[in-house]
Amino acid sequence: MADVAIPRAKPQMSEDNAWTQLKHNRNWLGFWFMVPAMAFLIFFLAYPLGLGIWLSFTDTRIGRVGHFVATENYEWLWDDSIFWLSVFNTLLYTFVASALKFAIGLYLALLLNENMPFKAMLRAMVLIPFIVPTVLSALAFWWIFDSQFSIISWSLKHLGVINQNINFLGDTTWARICVIFANIWRGVPFVAITLLAGLQTVSPSLYEAATLDGATRWQNFRFITYPLLTPIIAVVMTFSVLFTFTDFQLIWAMTRGGPVNATHLMATLSYQRAIIAGQLGEGAAISSAMIPFLLAAIMVSWFGLQRRKWQQGENND
């Protein structure tokens, strides 16, 4: 039986040898598995990213092909006080909102990590602001911060704190405070829930041991919780900074950059210049100007991840 089976198998082997080998070749298979994802990312992400930088060096308008104008757009922006105001607004918005989001988020995570009744339900409720589309909750804030019928003004008036309605979105300082507040409101659940997931991996026995050794609650936090949480904090904050820096929809739904450009961020300004005014080249220059900041955020994330590997005692590869 054996000498019949061998000649039969052999020609078959040599016949589809090349095809079988190809079918089992990791690189060949891997290539085909990657095609759909790569097609999307190359055509609609990498190509537009490059195109955006190219557009920023042209004078393209909507409906007209542009010509290369070197750095003219950037020179224009350099002398444009509204652009610099939007840069200032963006940095202020990002810095204040991210810092407060981190502080409140960490505090909320620590609170939620305690034992209490209805824990699961509370955690689920806390995340709701993150689920609801930003624009829709921004509209609710728009109504809450209405100049005449604001519920906050009404309550404060009845408590006797103020005599007149506060012009929340009409006054430059108040408008900035309001949009930052709305951003914090929306971002805190994300920070809190992700940090909570990190907190739950910290073994309770560490706290018990430290408490036996006489550590106070603050020392528990400072020398156990915080060091063990740094890697996840690095990643969460990178994302938080990134998404706050490039925020568009919250501002657009609440103020559209007003009053007198006080809440214009770089993203909203580029939309206004590029799509509404039709100056695609100039808008592209504004959004390209955001790239250096994004790179800085990515570097932070990168070093945060490096540190994590080192802390866990894994090999640095």
Add this chain to the structure above:
Amino acid sequence: MTDLPASKVDLKAVISAPARVDNSEGMSYLQSVPRRMVTLYLPLAIIVVVLLFPFYWMALTSVKPDDQLLDLDRFNPFWTWNPTFKHFHKLLFESYYPYWLWNTMYVAVCATVLSIIASVLAAYAIVRLRYKGANLVGGLIFLAYLVPPSILFIPLATVVFQYGLFDSPLALILTYPTILIPFSTWLLMGYFKTIPFELEECALIDGASRWQILIKIVLPLAIPGLISAFIFCFTLCWNEFIYALTFLQSTSNKTVPVAIVNEFVDGDIYRWGSLMAGALAGSLPLVILYAFFVEHYVSAMTGAVKE
């Protein structure tokens, strides 16, 4: 730690504490009840009330009759005794709202399905086929995650126009995956890594092709991950604003977030009742979905960060 407990009840807790594995009160017996009230329940209550108040306000406004909406002196603004569904009726029967809901749903489902298919293949190839340069590609996909729509919408608008996709839902269905694929690929990579190699080796020895392994072994085991990725992508699609605002023009083609901002705010007459009703109706589908899949949702969010 000055208020160490002395009562018998606490002593019992100390003795029985090591026996319990999870859900034990841990070290919380070290704190007295009044102290817990001030340091835990009070701040928590304040934060939760602030986080949920806008939704209460949204819901209340959407059922208030018009005369109570703007008259804060005659009626207590925090409650209404005669709710009306007038605003919802108007929304559903006198506006394009049902179309907008349908558009949003259609775009979100199509974009999510496309992205999940692409991500499953990509994640499997990166984690298990380990072709040459897989790590590099994984890193690049992570970087793609960090490219925000705000810097892409201008060049994408020209691309969409060139391909003749302007003002068509297809423009969104094809561009949303750029936001979703990086995220879900990283999430699924994490799930695929937890599936033991041995299962695949057995299947390979039994003569299964890579495709059969993916469909019959890996995917059934990764169903929790697939659900997480699906829900999260769906929510991201629903939430997306800037692409929809830029690529769509005609009223009946818009998605809910864009339509509400542009079509419901006409001039100086703010139709707060129908505006809030629209915002509420646009949020409810997501909140209901979330209520059923809280755990998947949380694991999607934290999984993507941990990776």
